[in-house]
Amino acid sequence: MKYLAIDYGTKRIGLAICDRDETIVSPHSIIECDSRAVERITHTARLEQVEALVVGLPLNMDGTEGPQAKIVRQFTEELKGLIDLPIYFQDERLTSFAADHKLTPAELTGKKKKKRLDAVAAATILEAFIENKQNQP
Numbered sequence: 001m002k003y004l005a006i007d008y009g010t011k012r013i014g015l016a017i018c019d020r021d022e023t024i025v026s027p028h029s030i031i032e033c034d035s036r037a038v039e040r041i042t043h044t045a046r047l048e049q050v051e052a053l054v055v056g057l058p059l060n061m062d063g064t065e066g067p068q069a070k071i072v073r074q075f076t077e078e079l080k081g082l083i084d085l086p087i088y089f090q091d092e093r094l095t096s097f098a099a100d101h102k103l104t105p106a107e108l109t110g111k112k113k114k115k116r117l118d119a120v121a122a123a124t125i126l127e128a129f130i131e132n133k134q135n136q137p
Contacts, residue, residue, distance in 0.1 A: 001020065001022065001051045001052060002017070002018060002019065002020045002048070002049065002050045002051050002052075003017070003018050003022070003050060003051070003052050003053065003054050003126055003129070003130075004016070004017050004028070004041075004044065004045050004048060004050040004052075004053050004054070005017070005018075005025075005053075005054040005055075005056070005090075005122040005123065005125045005126035005129070006041065006053060006054070006055045006056065006122060006125075007056045007092065007118050007119075007121040007122035007125055008033070008055065008056065008071075008072050008075055009033060009118060010033055010071075011032070011033055012030050012031070012032060012033055012118045013030065013031050013032075013033050013037055013041070013118065014027070014029075014030050014117070014118025014119040014120070014121050014122035015027075015028040015029050015030070015031065015041070015044060015119060015122050016028050016119060016120075016122035016123035016125070016126045017048055017050065017126075018126055018130065022130050022133075022134075025123050025126045025127050025130065026123060027116065027119035027120050027122065027123045028044070028048075028119060028122070029044070029119060030116075030118045030119050038075075038078050038079050038082055039082070041079060041083075042079070042082045042083045045083055045085065050085065051085065051086075052085050052086040052087070052088060053079070053083070053085055053086070053087045053088070054087075054088050054089075054090050054125060054126055054129045055072060055075075055076050055079075055087060055088070055089055055090070056072070056089075056090055056091075056092030056121070056122070056125040057069055057072055057073075057089040057090065057091060057092060058072060058092050058093070059091050059092075059093055061093065076089075088129065090125050090126075090128055090129040090132070091128070092121070092125050
């Protein structure tokens with residue numbers, strides 16, 4: 001199944017995508033978090049012909065939902081109003097750390113690294129989702 005992953009942030013939203021065989025996950029793009037963000041995501045989903053969305057859910061380290069998780073859930077409700085695709089949540093604890101670690105060998109400047117970090121974080125979320133899905137009976 002072809003998924004589009006979303007790493008929601010209050011300034012930027014990272015997007016990542018996988019192939020239909022769920023073997024290759026790639027950072028896709030970064031969009032600004034503004035009044036047109038949901039429209040841009042739905043456009044990307046249609047353009048890429050994805051079959052479902054995976055949204056990173058920022059849980060607290062103890063597994064509970066905090067204020068940021070509530071914001072992500074509200075954003076997802078807005079998204080549901082414009083797109084008729086299944087939407088799944090994936091725990092995104094430590095994905096920014098993992099994404100930062102993946103970009104370290106690239107030796108990017110701080111500004112360039114920051115520009116790519118959200119899309120790489122979305123790819124990390126999607127990789128975790130696919131791995132969890134494959135490990136379930």
